[in-house]
Amino acid sequence: xxxxxxxxxxxxxxxxxxxxxxxxxxxxxxxxxxxxxxxxxxxxxxxxxxxxxxxxxxxxxxxxxxxxxxxxxxxxxxxxxxxxxxxxxxxxxxxxxxxxxxxxxxxxxxxxxxxxxxxxxxxxxxxxxxxxxxxxxxxxxxxxxxxxxxxxxxxxxxxxxxxxxxxxxxxxxxxxxxxxxxxxxxxxxxxxxxxxxxxxxxxxxxxxxxxxxxxxxxxxxxxxxxxxxxxxxxxxxxxxxxxxxxxxxxxxxxxxxxxxxxxxxxxxxxxxxxxxxxxxxxxxxxxxxxxxxxxxxxxxxxxxxxxxxxxxxxxxxxxxxxxxxxxxxxxxxxxxxxxxxxxxxxxxxxxxxxxxxxxxxxxxxxxxxxxxxxxxxxxxxxxxxxxxxxxxxxxxxxxxxxxxxxxxxxxxxxxxxxxxxxxxxxxxxxxxxxxxxxxxxxxxxxxxxxxxxxxxxxxxxxxxxxxxxxxxxxxxxxxxxxxxxxxxxxxxxxxxxxxxxxxxxxxxxxxxxxxxxxxx
Amino acid sequence: xxxxxxxxxxxxxxxxxxxxxxxxxxxxxxxxxxxxxxxxxxxxxxxxxxxxxxxxxxxxxxxxxxxxxxxxxxxxxxxxxxxxxxxxxxxxxxxxxxxxxxxxxxxxxxxxxxxxxxxxxxxxxxxxxxxxxxxxxxxxxxxxxxxxxxxxxxxxxxxxxxxxxxxxxxxxxxxxxxxxxxxxxxxxxxxxxxxxxxxxxxxxxxxxxxxxxxxxxxxxxxxxxxxxxxxxxxxxxxxxxxxxxxxxxxxxxxxxxxxxxxxxxxxxxxxxxxxxxxxxxxxxxxxxxxxxxxxxxxxxxxxxxxxxxxxxxxxxxxxxxxxxxxxxxxxxxxxxxxxxxxxxxxxxxxxxxxxxxxxxxxxxxxxxxxxxxxxxxxxxxxxxxxxxxxxxxxxxxxxxxxxxxxxxxxxxxxxxxxxxxxxxx
Numbered sequence: 001x002x003x004x005x006x007x008x009x010x011x012x013x014x015x016x017x018x019x020x021x022x023x024x025x026x027x028x029x030x031x032x033x034x035x036x037x038x039x040x041x042x043x044x045x046x047x048x049x050x051x052x053x054x055x056x057x058x059x060x061x062x063x064x065x066x067x068x069x070x071x072x073x074x075x076x077x078x079x080x081x082x083x084x085x086x087x088x089x090x091x092x093x094x095x096x097x098x099x100x101x102x103x104x105x106x107x108x109x110x111x112x113x114x115x116x117x118x119x120x121x122x123x124x125x126x127x128x129x130x131x132x133x134x135x136x137x138x139x140x141x142x143x144x145x146x147x148x149x150x151x152x153x154x155x156x157x158x159x160x161x162x163x164x165x166x167x168x169x170x171x172x173x174x175x176x177x178x179x180x181x182x183x184x185x186x187x188x189x190x191x192x193x194x195x196x197x198x199x200x201x202x203x204x205x206x207x208x209x210x211x212x213x214x215x216x217x218x219x220x221x222x223x224x225x226x227x228x229x230x231x232x233x234x235x236x237x238x239x240x241x242x243x244x245x246x247x248x249x250x251x252x253x254x255x256x257x258x259x260x261x262x263x264x265x266x267x268x269x270x271x272x273x274x275x276x277x278x279x280x281x282x283x284x285x286x287x288x289x290x291x292x293x294x295x296x297x298x299x300x301x302x303x304x305x306x307x308x309x310x311x312x313x314x315x316x317x318x319x320x321x322x323x324x325x326x327x328x329x330x331x332x333x334x335x336x337x338x339x340x341x342x343x344x345x346x347x348x349x350x351x352x353x354x355x356x357x358x359x360x361x362x363x364x365x366x367x368x369x370x371x372x373x374x375x376x377x378x379x380x381x382x383x384x385x386x387x388x389x390x391x392x393x394x395x396x397x398x399x400x401x402x403x404x405x406x407x408x409x410x411x412x413x414x415x416x417x418x419x420x421x422x423x424x425x426x427x428x429x430x431x432x433x434x435x436x437x438x439x440x441x442x443x444x445x446x447x448x449x450x451x452x453x454x455x456x457x458x459x460x461x462x463x464x465x466x467x468x469x470x471x472x473x474x475x476x477x478x479x480x481x482x483x484x485x486x487x488x489x490x491x492x493x494x495x496x497x498x499x500x501x502x503x504x505x506x507x508x509x510x511x512x513x514x515x516x517x518x519x520x
Numbered sequence: 521x522x523x524x525x526x527x528x529x530x531x532x533x534x535x536x537x538x539x540x541x542x543x544x545x546x547x548x549x550x551x552x553x554x555x556x557x558x559x560x561x562x563x564x565x566x567x568x569x570x571x572x573x574x575x576x577x578x579x580x581x582x583x584x585x586x587x588x589x590x591x592x593x594x595x596x597x598x599x600x601x602x603x604x605x606x607x608x609x610x611x612x613x614x615x616x617x618x619x620x621x622x623x624x625x626x627x628x629x630x631x632x633x634x635x636x637x638x639x640x641x642x643x644x645x646x647x648x649x650x651x652x653x654x655x656x657x658x659x660x661x662x663x664x665x666x667x668x669x670x671x672x673x674x675x676x677x678x679x680x681x682x683x684x685x686x687x688x689x690x691x692x693x694x695x696x697x698x699x700x701x702x703x704x705x706x707x708x709x710x711x712x713x714x715x716x717x718x719x720x721x722x723x724x725x726x727x728x729x730x731x732x733x734x735x736x737x738x739x740x741x742x743x744x745x746x747x748x749x750x751x752x753x754x755x756x757x758x759x760x761x762x763x764x765x766x767x768x769x770x771x772x773x774x775x776x777x778x779x780x781x782x783x784x785x786x787x788x789x790x791x792x793x794x795x796x797x798x799x800x801x802x803x804x805x806x807x808x809x810x811x812x813x814x815x816x817x818x819x820x821x822x823x824x825x826x827x828x829x830x831x832x833x834x835x836x837x838x839x840x841x842x843x844x845x846x847x848x849x850x851x852x853x854x855x856x857x858x859x860x861x862x863x864x865x866x867x868x869x870x871x872x873x874x875x876x877x878x879x880x881x882x883x884x885x886x887x888x889x890x891x892x893x894x895x896x897x898x899x900x901x902x903x904x905x906x907x908x909x910x911x912x913x914x915x916x917x918x919x920x921x922x923x924x925x926x927x928x929x930x931x932x933x934x935x936x937x938x939x940x941x942x943x944x945x
Binding site for chain 1: 561563564568569570571572573574576577578579580581582583584587588589590591632633634635636637638639640642644688689691692705706709712714717718719770850854855856857
């Protein structure tokens with residue numbers, strides 16, 4: 001009996017022995033090599049671009065730093081003097097700008113996710129042709145694309161920035177600033193890989209496949225070369241002296257004809273216009289994914305029930321110029337701008353009252369002197385959720401056509417330059433006469449403005465305005481605004497800085513300076 | 521290790537000394553505070569990380585949630601301690617004295633890291649810190665008769681911290697405009713809102729822990745002043761240009777306060793007269809500074825819709841009524857790159873934390889009860905302090921060692937009164 005008890009005890013002891021090396025309840029890097037979870041890892045990369053930092057804040061900063069906008073955010077009694085208008089929106093950005101700080105971390109979060117994916121996906125043959133090889137190759141290509149896009153955004157806004165391309169690791173948290181040309185080298189390398197690795201057809205094969213095609217990387221490369229065409233300071237040494245307009249053309253022309261313009265411009269900014277034939281690079285937003293408060297932040301005040309902050313209003317002179325150039329353009333009220341609508345907000349006493357701002361009324365105080373920017377507004381006047389369903393388009397075909405027009409004009413191909421811009425104007429029923437009669441110089445100035453008529457607020461204005469250098473920015477955007485006799489700089493309109501040390505770049509965020517031992 | 525001196529033959533028969541014990545101790549303890557699997561990469565889903573799909577559905581992504589640090593180890597504290605326990609005069613006087621020298625190595629910290637890594641914080645072992653201190657406790661049984669009892673007890677503790685090393689390279693650090701090569705890092709940013717979007721604390725090798733770092737100020741710019749720095753207008757706060765380069769920037773920051781107290785103390789008093797009894801408990805802190813972040817919103821006449829103090833409004837600088845204490849109407853600190861000494865206040869206080877008065881109702885004639893005591897207790901009854909915030913015993917960020925001594929939206933401590941009975945059957 002005693003022996004039996006001992007035996008039982010021994011058996012129990014063996015069976016219940018605890019293993020200190022138990023497996024953690026986490027996945028490991030095999031998730032990146034499993035066909036069942038690989039798209040989950042890719043969605044992690046794209047989800048990084050839809051965080052509040054990298055989407056809502058990005059749009060706020062890019063537009064604030066374009067010289068075209070002002071804001072009602074943090075506006076109380078004297079909104080024209082609020083911290084955003086006084087600094088970022090007047091092109092006097094501060095190193096502790098909270099929105100720019102958030103945007104910075106948003107871009108780098110996306111880069112870290114892309115780095116993680118690129119480092120961890122091992123289980124495929126890049127030259128292979130099996131279904132699995134092709135899927136993994138595309139996914140890795142997507143990560144290269146996101147990394148290139150993020151660095152391109154950073155380098156254009158901040159200049160020299162830290163460059164991280166490896167699996168995030170505890171022993172590489174401090175990273176020095178790399179000169180812009182080094183960042184551009186990486187962007188070209190990544191985007192070139194993306195062009196060869198990303199699918200160009202699968203979107204048609206599979207309706208559930210919602211990632212950009214390789215053409216998005218061609219657009220990105222074309223934009224990179226266009227930036228280099230007018231600024232030799234950022235050109236990597238190994239390609240100095242190249243014909244960048246030609247290189248930009250060679251990339252952009254790959255995309256030509258692969259997409260088509262939506263017939264109805266305004267529908268681009270509605271749910272009906274999601275993932276359309278015009279969309280080249282689009283972020284997937286769902287209310288149940290709670291990955292966008294764009295509608296909350298950018299819907300005009302009281303346009304719908306629930307929160308609508310109406311953060312962005314467009315400088316009155318930008319509206320005036322558009323209206324004067326293309327009178328009656330359907331892209332104005334209800335598409336790009338909103339200046340008159342019935343109150344449908346939370347206070348029942350005010351519902352039905354018309355809300356009017358300039359140009360639907362004369363300019364009185366700061367808050368009613370600028371039209372709302374309407375593209376990212378939630379158009380559903382019954383919608384009361386603070387999250388949205390509306391996707392965010394980052395690159396679209398109209399942009400590519402305008403790029404081709406600009407590039408062709410620079411290359412001296414005036415006939416094709418005219419054709420490309422005409423395609424864009426035709427959609428809105430506008431005549432191309434002024435372009436048809438323009439010499440190269442006039443065409444250039446016109447096409448640089450055409451971007452804003454077509455693409456205002458969609459994320460490229462800040463870059464396009466600076467792409468041709470300080471003097472172009474000063475003479476074509478800043479001074480025309482600051483000297484516009486119709487504006488009232490006493491209390492209705494912002495004066496833009498003309499200081500070359502202020503207007504071209506955002507300062508590196510203080511938080512980065514405070515924590516990064518390798519940046520002074 | 522202890523030596524009970526009072527047991528020695530030369531003291532055994534002493535009427536004066538009842539107990540005298542000398543103690544000495546050395547020890548080493550570990551604190552790991554590392555959550556399970558904290559040293560390995562955590563791949564998986566994360567709350568709040570979701571992506572949409574074209575039919576407005578939901579995708580749950582897989583991401584790398586942390587920067588794993590495989591080098592993490594326990595932080596260890598080495599302590600050398602000397603103590604003395606004593607009681608005299610029939611134990612009417614008793615007490616303890618302790619002095620200690622404590623060094624904590626490999627401090628475990630969730631430090632802010634550059635967001636260019638894609639992450640905001642990382643758990644690391646960084647630095648050694650020394651704590652040296654003296655603790656005294658004394659109890660006096662002053663009166664002890666059948667009718668009256670009175671005893672008083674008190675304790676006081678002095679502690680000095682010093683950062684011995686931080687394990688990070690030397691860099692330019694500015695004190696009073698003077699650049700030095702020091703090893704340092706900043707605490708966590710206080711708020712993500714408009715105000716106080718900066719760290720308050722800095723951790724510098726060779727200094728006390730978590731000192732306040734920011735701008736020194738010297739009143740308000742007046743209309744007749746001719747030395748206004750670029751960008752300043754009369755009515756603005758006059759920030760001291762420490763290095764005299766004509767502009768205010770990061771390198772004009774300096775030490776502006778110390779959240780570490782000189783000492784903390786407590787006193788308790790017990791009194792009984794016949795059936796009436798009373799006890800009081802005081803606690804206090806002396807010599808610490810508080811960064812009162814609430815002053816950033818209510819202490820400046822910002823001219824927006826938010827509430828401000830009457831003082832900030834009535835004493836605001838006006839061209840026709842210049843003030844040297846409060847800035848002009850419309851002045852705010854939104855966008856400021858550092859805090860100023862205007863929000864640093866002396867946080868010393870003494871608080872009557874508990875007062876209880878009770879009465880034992882005679883129970884001789886009631887067999888049911890052995891004791892029937894009714895009492896009234898007041899908690900947090902009085903606080904003596906010059907601190908202008910709601911409560912000098914601040915609780916903001918009490919979980920965060922990188923935000924020390926900062927009062928940010930702190931709530932007042934309620935006074936509590938309770939009436940009760942204690943019944944023994």
